[in-house]
Amino acid sequence: MLIRQVEHRIILELMKGKNDFKQIASRLSIDYSTLNSLVRRLVTYDVIRRNDDGSYQITTADLMVASDQEVQNHRRNNPNRKLGIDNPLPLVMGEELEDLKEFIKIQCEEEVPRSTILKRLKRYGYVLSRIELLQFVEYFNLAPRRKKSKNSEVEVA
The missing domain is CATH 1.10.10 (Arc Repressor Mutant, subunit A)
Structure with a gap:
Protein backbone atom coordinates (compact mmCIF):
# COMPACT_ATOMS: atom_id res chain seq x y z
CA MET A 1 0.00 0.00 0.00
CA LEU A 2 1.25 3.47 -0.82
CA ILE A 3 1.62 5.99 2.00
CA ARG A 4 2.92 9.55 2.23
CA GLN A 5 6.30 10.40 3.74
CA VAL A 6 4.68 12.14 6.72
CA GLU A 7 2.44 9.12 7.35
CA HIS A 8 5.52 6.90 7.30
CA ARG A 9 7.22 9.11 9.88
CA ILE A 10 4.08 9.00 12.06
CA ILE A 11 3.99 5.20 11.85
CA LEU A 12 7.66 5.02 12.88
CA GLU A 13 6.97 7.23 15.92
CA LEU A 14 3.94 5.17 16.92
CA MET A 15 5.88 1.92 16.56
CA LYS A 16 8.55 3.28 18.91
CA GLY A 17 5.84 3.32 21.57
CA LYS A 18 5.39 7.07 21.59
CA ASN A 19 1.65 7.64 21.99
CA ASP A 20 1.69 11.29 23.07
CA PHE A 21 0.39 13.04 19.96
CA LYS A 22 1.54 16.48 21.12
CA GLN A 23 5.15 15.29 21.39
CA ILE A 24 4.94 13.50 18.04
CA ALA A 25 3.45 16.61 16.41
CA SER A 26 6.22 18.84 17.76
CA ARG A 27 8.92 16.32 16.80
CA LEU A 28 7.59 16.08 13.23
CA SER A 29 6.86 19.84 13.02
CA ILE A 30 3.21 19.40 12.10
CA ASP A 31 0.03 20.69 13.68
CA TYR A 32 -1.67 18.57 16.35
CA SER A 33 -5.01 18.50 14.48
CA THR A 34 -3.22 17.49 11.27
CA LEU A 35 -1.56 14.62 13.13
CA ASN A 36 -4.94 13.50 14.49
CA SER A 37 -6.52 13.51 11.03
CA LEU A 38 -3.56 11.63 9.51
CA VAL A 39 -3.70 8.94 12.21
CA ARG A 40 -7.47 8.67 11.77
CA ARG A 41 -6.95 8.29 8.01
CA LEU A 42 -4.35 5.55 8.56
CA VAL A 43 -6.82 3.72 10.80
CA THR A 44 -9.60 4.25 8.23
CA TYR A 45 -7.48 2.74 5.47
CA ASP A 46 -6.61 -0.15 7.80
CA VAL A 47 -2.88 0.61 7.76
CA ILE A 48 -2.66 0.71 11.56
CA ARG A 49 -4.93 -0.41 14.38
CA ARG A 50 -5.20 0.92 17.91
CA ASN A 51 -4.91 -1.76 20.58
CA ASP A 52 -6.81 -1.80 23.87
CA ASP A 53 -3.72 -0.66 25.79
CA GLY A 54 -3.43 2.49 23.63
CA SER A 55 -0.53 1.29 21.50
CA TYR A 56 -0.69 1.00 17.72
CA GLN A 57 0.00 -1.97 15.48
CA ILE A 58 0.73 -2.06 11.74
CA THR A 59 -1.87 -4.18 9.95
CA THR A 60 -0.47 -3.87 6.41
CA ALA A 61 2.87 -5.48 5.59
CA ASP A 62 3.62 -3.95 2.18
CA LEU A 63 3.98 -0.22 2.81
CA MET A 64 5.76 1.95 0.25
CA VAL A 65 6.41 5.67 0.51
CA ALA A 66 5.20 7.59 -2.55
CA SER A 67 4.36 11.13 -3.60
CA ASP A 68 1.13 12.75 -2.44
CA GLN A 69 -0.39 12.55 -5.94
CA GLU A 70 0.44 8.85 -6.33
CA VAL A 71 -1.03 8.08 -2.92
CA GLN A 72 -4.19 10.05 -3.69
CA ASN A 73 -4.67 8.24 -7.02
CA HIS A 74 -3.99 4.86 -5.43
CA ARG A 75 -6.52 5.43 -2.65
CA ARG A 76 -9.13 6.78 -5.02
CA ASN A 77 -8.82 3.79 -7.35
CA ASN A 78 -8.40 1.14 -4.65
CA PRO A 79 -11.55 -1.02 -4.47
CA ASN A 80 -10.73 -2.06 -0.91
CA ARG A 81 -10.79 1.45 0.51
CA LYS A 82 -12.73 1.89 3.70
CA LEU A 83 -14.39 5.22 2.95
CA GLY A 84 -18.11 5.57 2.43
CA ILE A 85 -20.78 3.87 4.43
CA ASP A 86 -21.13 0.35 3.12
CA ASN A 87 -22.47 -0.79 6.45
CA PRO A 88 -23.77 2.36 8.16
CA LEU A 89 -22.69 2.53 11.79
CA PRO A 90 -22.36 -1.19 12.50
CA LEU A 91 -22.52 -0.63 16.27
CA VAL A 92 -25.99 0.88 15.94
CA MET A 93 -28.82 -1.54 15.19
Missing part, protein backbone atom coordinates in the same frame (compact mmCIF):
# COMPACT_ATOMS: atom_id res chain seq x y z
CA GLY A 94 -32.61 -1.55 14.87
CA GLU A 95 -34.52 0.97 16.97
CA GLU A 96 -31.34 2.74 18.03
CA LEU A 97 -30.47 3.35 14.36
CA GLU A 98 -33.97 4.71 13.71
CA ASP A 99 -33.68 7.02 16.75
CA LEU A 100 -30.30 8.25 15.53
CA LYS A 101 -31.64 8.88 12.01
CA GLU A 102 -34.64 10.78 13.42
CA PHE A 103 -32.42 12.86 15.72
CA ILE A 104 -30.05 13.86 12.90
CA LYS A 105 -32.95 14.55 10.53
CA ILE A 106 -34.56 16.94 13.03
CA GLN A 107 -31.22 18.69 13.61
CA CYS A 108 -30.69 19.09 9.85
CA GLU A 109 -34.21 20.45 9.33
CA GLU A 110 -33.63 23.02 12.08
CA GLU A 111 -30.35 23.96 10.33
CA VAL A 112 -28.27 23.26 13.42
CA PRO A 113 -24.53 23.58 12.65
CA ARG A 114 -22.67 20.30 12.15
CA SER A 115 -20.29 21.05 15.00
CA THR A 116 -23.26 21.38 17.36
CA ILE A 117 -24.79 18.14 16.06
CA LEU A 118 -21.46 16.36 16.65
CA LYS A 119 -21.28 17.73 20.21
CA ARG A 120 -24.84 16.59 20.93
CA LEU A 121 -24.14 13.14 19.49
CA LYS A 122 -20.99 12.89 21.59
CA ARG A 123 -23.04 13.73 24.68
CA TYR A 124 -25.31 10.76 23.85
CA GLY A 125 -22.34 8.43 23.37
CA TYR A 126 -21.95 8.50 19.57
CA VAL A 127 -18.49 9.46 18.34
CA LEU A 128 -18.51 10.46 14.67
CA SER A 129 -16.06 12.48 12.65
CA ARG A 130 -17.35 15.34 10.55
CA ILE A 131 -16.97 13.35 7.32
CA GLU A 132 -18.78 10.35 8.83
CA LEU A 133 -21.68 12.63 9.80
CA LEU A 134 -21.84 14.00 6.25
CA GLN A 135 -21.76 10.48 4.80
CA PHE A 136 -24.47 9.35 7.23
CA VAL A 137 -26.72 12.29 6.28
CA GLU A 138 -26.11 11.69 2.58
CA TYR A 139 -26.59 7.91 2.81
CA PHE A 140 -30.00 8.19 4.49
CA ASN A 141 -31.05 11.42 2.69
CA LEU A 142 -31.68 13.17 6.02
CA ALA A 143 -30.99 16.76 4.99
CA PRO A 144 -33.73 18.68 3.20
CA ARG A 145 -32.75 19.46 -0.38
CA ARG A 146 -32.86 23.07 -1.44
CA LYS A 147 -33.33 24.50 -4.86
CA LYS A 148 -32.47 28.12 -5.56
CA SER A 149 -34.90 30.08 -7.66
CA LYS A 150 -34.33 33.57 -9.01
CA ASN A 151 -36.04 35.38 -6.13
CA SER A 152 -35.83 33.09 -3.12
CA GLU A 153 -34.95 29.66 -1.85
CA VAL A 154 -37.62 26.99 -2.19
CA GLU A 155 -37.39 23.75 -0.23
CA VAL A 156 -37.97 20.56 -2.17
CA ALA A 157 -39.12 17.53 -0.19
Whole structure:
Protein backbone atom coordinates (compact mmCIF):
# COMPACT_ATOMS: atom_id res chain seq x y z
CA MET A 1 0.00 0.00 0.00
CA LEU A 2 1.25 3.47 -0.82
CA ILE A 3 1.62 5.99 2.00
CA ARG A 4 2.92 9.55 2.23
CA GLN A 5 6.30 10.40 3.74
CA VAL A 6 4.68 12.14 6.72
CA GLU A 7 2.44 9.12 7.35
CA HIS A 8 5.52 6.90 7.30
CA ARG A 9 7.22 9.11 9.88
CA ILE A 10 4.08 9.00 12.06
CA ILE A 11 3.99 5.20 11.85
CA LEU A 12 7.66 5.02 12.88
CA GLU A 13 6.97 7.23 15.92
CA LEU A 14 3.94 5.17 16.92
CA MET A 15 5.88 1.92 16.56
CA LYS A 16 8.55 3.28 18.91
CA GLY A 17 5.84 3.32 21.57
CA LYS A 18 5.39 7.07 21.59
CA ASN A 19 1.65 7.64 21.99
CA ASP A 20 1.69 11.29 23.07
CA PHE A 21 0.39 13.04 19.96
CA LYS A 22 1.54 16.48 21.12
CA GLN A 23 5.15 15.29 21.39
CA ILE A 24 4.94 13.50 18.04
CA ALA A 25 3.45 16.61 16.41
CA SER A 26 6.22 18.84 17.76
CA ARG A 27 8.92 16.32 16.80
CA LEU A 28 7.59 16.08 13.23
CA SER A 29 6.86 19.84 13.02
CA ILE A 30 3.21 19.40 12.10
CA ASP A 31 0.03 20.69 13.68
CA TYR A 32 -1.67 18.57 16.35
CA SER A 33 -5.01 18.50 14.48
CA THR A 34 -3.22 17.49 11.27
CA LEU A 35 -1.56 14.62 13.13
CA ASN A 36 -4.94 13.50 14.49
CA SER A 37 -6.52 13.51 11.03
CA LEU A 38 -3.56 11.63 9.51
CA VAL A 39 -3.70 8.94 12.21
CA ARG A 40 -7.47 8.67 11.77
CA ARG A 41 -6.95 8.29 8.01
CA LEU A 42 -4.35 5.55 8.56
CA VAL A 43 -6.82 3.72 10.80
CA THR A 44 -9.60 4.25 8.23
CA TYR A 45 -7.48 2.74 5.47
CA ASP A 46 -6.61 -0.15 7.80
CA VAL A 47 -2.88 0.61 7.76
CA ILE A 48 -2.66 0.71 11.56
CA ARG A 49 -4.93 -0.41 14.38
CA ARG A 50 -5.20 0.92 17.91
CA ASN A 51 -4.91 -1.76 20.58
CA ASP A 52 -6.81 -1.80 23.87
CA ASP A 53 -3.72 -0.66 25.79
CA GLY A 54 -3.43 2.49 23.63
CA SER A 55 -0.53 1.29 21.50
CA TYR A 56 -0.69 1.00 17.72
CA GLN A 57 0.00 -1.97 15.48
CA ILE A 58 0.73 -2.06 11.74
CA THR A 59 -1.87 -4.18 9.95
CA THR A 60 -0.47 -3.87 6.41
CA ALA A 61 2.87 -5.48 5.59
CA ASP A 62 3.62 -3.95 2.18
CA LEU A 63 3.98 -0.22 2.81
CA MET A 64 5.76 1.95 0.25
CA VAL A 65 6.41 5.67 0.51
CA ALA A 66 5.20 7.59 -2.55
CA SER A 67 4.36 11.13 -3.60
CA ASP A 68 1.13 12.75 -2.44
CA GLN A 69 -0.39 12.55 -5.94
CA GLU A 70 0.44 8.85 -6.33
CA VAL A 71 -1.03 8.08 -2.92
CA GLN A 72 -4.19 10.05 -3.69
CA ASN A 73 -4.67 8.24 -7.02
CA HIS A 74 -3.99 4.86 -5.43
CA ARG A 75 -6.52 5.43 -2.65
CA ARG A 76 -9.13 6.78 -5.02
CA ASN A 77 -8.82 3.79 -7.35
CA ASN A 78 -8.40 1.14 -4.65
CA PRO A 79 -11.55 -1.02 -4.47
CA ASN A 80 -10.73 -2.06 -0.91
CA ARG A 81 -10.79 1.45 0.51
CA LYS A 82 -12.73 1.89 3.70
CA LEU A 83 -14.39 5.22 2.95
CA GLY A 84 -18.11 5.57 2.43
CA ILE A 85 -20.78 3.87 4.43
CA ASP A 86 -21.13 0.35 3.12
CA ASN A 87 -22.47 -0.79 6.45
CA PRO A 88 -23.77 2.36 8.16
CA LEU A 89 -22.69 2.53 11.79
CA PRO A 90 -22.36 -1.19 12.50
CA LEU A 91 -22.52 -0.63 16.27
CA VAL A 92 -25.99 0.88 15.94
CA MET A 93 -28.82 -1.54 15.19
CA GLY A 94 -32.61 -1.55 14.87
CA GLU A 95 -34.52 0.97 16.97
CA GLU A 96 -31.34 2.74 18.03
CA LEU A 97 -30.47 3.35 14.36
CA GLU A 98 -33.97 4.71 13.71
CA ASP A 99 -33.68 7.02 16.75
CA LEU A 100 -30.30 8.25 15.53
CA LYS A 101 -31.64 8.88 12.01
CA GLU A 102 -34.64 10.78 13.42
CA PHE A 103 -32.42 12.86 15.72
CA ILE A 104 -30.05 13.86 12.90
CA LYS A 105 -32.95 14.55 10.53
CA ILE A 106 -34.56 16.94 13.03
CA GLN A 107 -31.22 18.69 13.61
CA CYS A 108 -30.69 19.09 9.85
CA GLU A 109 -34.21 20.45 9.33
CA GLU A 110 -33.63 23.02 12.08
CA GLU A 111 -30.35 23.96 10.33
CA VAL A 112 -28.27 23.26 13.42
CA PRO A 113 -24.53 23.58 12.65
CA ARG A 114 -22.67 20.30 12.15
CA SER A 115 -20.29 21.05 15.00
CA THR A 116 -23.26 21.38 17.36
CA ILE A 117 -24.79 18.14 16.06
CA LEU A 118 -21.46 16.36 16.65
CA LYS A 119 -21.28 17.73 20.21
CA ARG A 120 -24.84 16.59 20.93
CA LEU A 121 -24.14 13.14 19.49
CA LYS A 122 -20.99 12.89 21.59
CA ARG A 123 -23.04 13.73 24.68
CA TYR A 124 -25.31 10.76 23.85
CA GLY A 125 -22.34 8.43 23.37
CA TYR A 126 -21.95 8.50 19.57
CA VAL A 127 -18.49 9.46 18.34
CA LEU A 128 -18.51 10.46 14.67
CA SER A 129 -16.06 12.48 12.65
CA ARG A 130 -17.35 15.34 10.55
CA ILE A 131 -16.97 13.35 7.32
CA GLU A 132 -18.78 10.35 8.83
CA LEU A 133 -21.68 12.63 9.80
CA LEU A 134 -21.84 14.00 6.25
CA GLN A 135 -21.76 10.48 4.80
CA PHE A 136 -24.47 9.35 7.23
CA VAL A 137 -26.72 12.29 6.28
CA GLU A 138 -26.11 11.69 2.58
CA TYR A 139 -26.59 7.91 2.81
CA PHE A 140 -30.00 8.19 4.49
CA ASN A 141 -31.05 11.42 2.69
CA LEU A 142 -31.68 13.17 6.02
CA ALA A 143 -30.99 16.76 4.99
CA PRO A 144 -33.73 18.68 3.20
CA ARG A 145 -32.75 19.46 -0.38
CA ARG A 146 -32.86 23.07 -1.44
CA LYS A 147 -33.33 24.50 -4.86
CA LYS A 148 -32.47 28.12 -5.56
CA SER A 149 -34.90 30.08 -7.66
CA LYS A 150 -34.33 33.57 -9.01
CA ASN A 151 -36.04 35.38 -6.13
CA SER A 152 -35.83 33.09 -3.12
CA GLU A 153 -34.95 29.66 -1.85
CA VAL A 154 -37.62 26.99 -2.19
CA GLU A 155 -37.39 23.75 -0.23
CA VAL A 156 -37.97 20.56 -2.17
CA ALA A 157 -39.12 17.53 -0.19
